[in-house]
Amino acid sequence: MAFLTAKGEQLYGYHPVQGAVYPFSLRDGLQMGAAIPLDLFDMSVSDGVMTLPYQPHQFLVFEERFYLLFHQDAEGGMDGRLLSFDLLGLDRKDINIPLVRQLAPYQEGQLLCLAEKEAGIVGPGQLHVFLPKDGSLTALGRTGQQLKAFGAGLAYDPDSQDVYYQSGSQLFVWHAEGKDSLVAHLGSEFMLPGSGMVLIRPGLLAFGHGLGISIRQTKPPQLDTRELVIRGGYPDRQHELAASLMPDAHIRFIETTYQSTALQKALILGDDSFDIYQLGAQDINTKSLMEKGYALPLQGEVISRHMARLHPVLCDMGTLNGKTMLLPVDLRLMPLYINQGLFEELGLRIPRSLEELLAFITDYPQDAEVPLFEEPPTQDELLNLASTLWYARSKRMGVPLRFDEPAFLSVLEALGATPNFPQRDLLQDSRAALFPYGNELNFSYWSSYRAFSRQMEPLFLSFLADEEPLVIGTLTLLAISPHSHQQLTALRYLENKLLSMDDLHCASMYLQAPKGIKNPGFDQLIKAGKPT
Incomplete structure (x- = not known):
């Protein structure tokens, strides 16, 4: 179930794959009723094999009817729609309220609507009161804050007559005079599609989101007056989990595509506009960064335990004179991928x-029945691979990096002789290629493709024959800026980030990785499309 709603003690869940509603009860355990199919034929997408309904952004039961709200597709593939059905799923009505972002029960027999003024334009939202009985729509006012691109929550408190609405990662209470008040920080997890809010009691709201349910107090507000700013990166799932553990803090990202030169300049000039920064170990001289004091020492039980479990090479990247200053938080391995079964078959x-x-590429017939590559590499990509492996080899051997060595020049000559292989149409079936296309060895990504029979096996190369393979990857580090004014809050965030690491992160970074990683998602995917 992707959405839950309630009418008194009766609970309803919406199934996003089946496009059906299930009534259920929690009395005497989970008691689920028969599916109530909804007419969503014109709200579906098909790939020729499977037809799935568009995903609604809100599911609500109100006054003996179900309401499904579909936001406008940002790419223009679907217009925003608001549909209602009776509780048997038989009587469908299309409701014309332009650009609706969220609905909430309002005063008796009325729905509160939060809408955009213009499609896709960031600006204040419009509040309307909708009366389902006669279809009338009355303007209530506009919000004092802009509606951000992600997330739209709405709730009404009948006791205080307060209207709460979401603007990005913040929650405001609406005032008719336009001076809306900030009452809670939400965190990036509440910007996920499907977010919603319910008033538990005056001054206390519950939020449903992709990570579970969180509670926010609005009377009196529990707020950290200053925001925590992270330079580099983006709000991934690990961040969402970390942010959910510190609801008093407002966390914001800047410069999601960070550059090491700009970061160095900001640190040297004493820029205090950010508290935490993220960098790739391959992009900057980490030892020099630590020696010059551009990262604060990190202490605490959680950090010490994490560093002790890391592979020594990773630990060394963030340590200076026994002090942790840069925190390794993510490692992405970068192998080639091969179809091992096809190699053996041929x-x-x-x-x-x-x-x-390189010799294999040069000797392989371009017109062979079995393609060599799903996505043929360019000369530049092969040169980058050669340079990376040569650098890693010099680090392993402890010798100075020189590009005039005979071994490197010999490989460059072989690289220049490799032919350019044409793009082949494999009908989206990479099992036909010896080298299937793949991204870095993100474990869930790799496992997913293997599960769908793409036969992708990782291959780490050595530079020269008869040498040990070189494991290539990118290491992400986090640090606290010495110019931060919120060092304790920043440290708390880093600790929460570590506490939010899943088994897949641990498997790639820790010496003692989990023996087995369970992934129930595959079973859930198989079951999702089957009627109960």
Whole structure:
């Protein structure tokens, strides 16, 4: 179930794949009733094999009817729609309220509507009162804050007659005179599609989101007056979990595409506009950064335990004179991918070094029935691979990095002789190629493709034949700026970030990884499309 709603003690859940509503009760355990199918034929998308309904942004039961709200597709593929059905799913009505973002029960027999003024234009929202009985719509006023692109929550408190609405990651109470008051920080998890809010009692709201349910107190507000600013990165799931553990803090990202030169300049000039910064270990001299004092020492039980479990190479990237200053939080391995079963079927030897790979590419017939690549690499991509492996080899051997060595020049000559393979139409079936296309070894990504029979196996190359393979990856580090005015809050965020690490992160970074990683998502995916 993606959405839950209630009418008295009767609960209803909306199934996003089946496009049906299920009544259920929690008395004497979970008691689920028969599916109530909804007429969503014109609100569906098909790939020729499977037809799925569009995903609504809100599901609500009110005055003996179900309401499904669909936001306008940002790419223009679907107009915003508001549909209502009777509780048997038989009587469908299309309701014309332009650009609605969220609905909430209002005064007796009325719905409160929060709408955009113009489609896709960031600006104040419009509040309307909708009377389902006769379809009338009355303007109530406009919000004092802009409606951000993500998230739209709405709730009404009948005791105080307060209207609460969401603006990005913040919750405001609406005042008719336009001077709306900030009453709660929500965190990025509440901007996920499907977010919603329910008034538990005056001054206390519950929020449903992709991570579960959170509670916010609005009377009196519990607020940290200053926001925590993170430079670099974006609000991924690990951040969402970390932010949900500190509801008093307002967390904001700047410069999601960060550059090391701009970061160095900001640190040198004493820029205090951010508290935490993120960087890639491959993008900057981390030792120099720490030696110059551009990262604060990090202390605490959670951080010490994390550093002790890391692989020594990763730990060393963030440590100076025994002090942790840069915190490793993510490692993405970057292998090639091979279709090992197809190699074996054709009796071909798998290349284990860059030397062997370049020779294999040169000798393989371009018109062979079995394509070599799903996505042929360019000369620049092969050169980047060669440079990366050569750098990693010099680090492993502890020798100075020089690009005039005979071994490197020999590989460059072989690289220049490799042909350009044409793009082949594989009908989206990469099992037909010896080298299927793949991203970095993100464990869930890799497992998903293997589960769908793409036969993708990771391959780490050595530079020269008969050498040990070189494991290539990108390491992400977090640090607290010495110019931060919120060092304790920043440290608390870093600790929460570590507490939010899942088994997949641990498997790639820790010496003692989990023995087995359960992924119930695959079973859920299989069951999702089957009627109960």
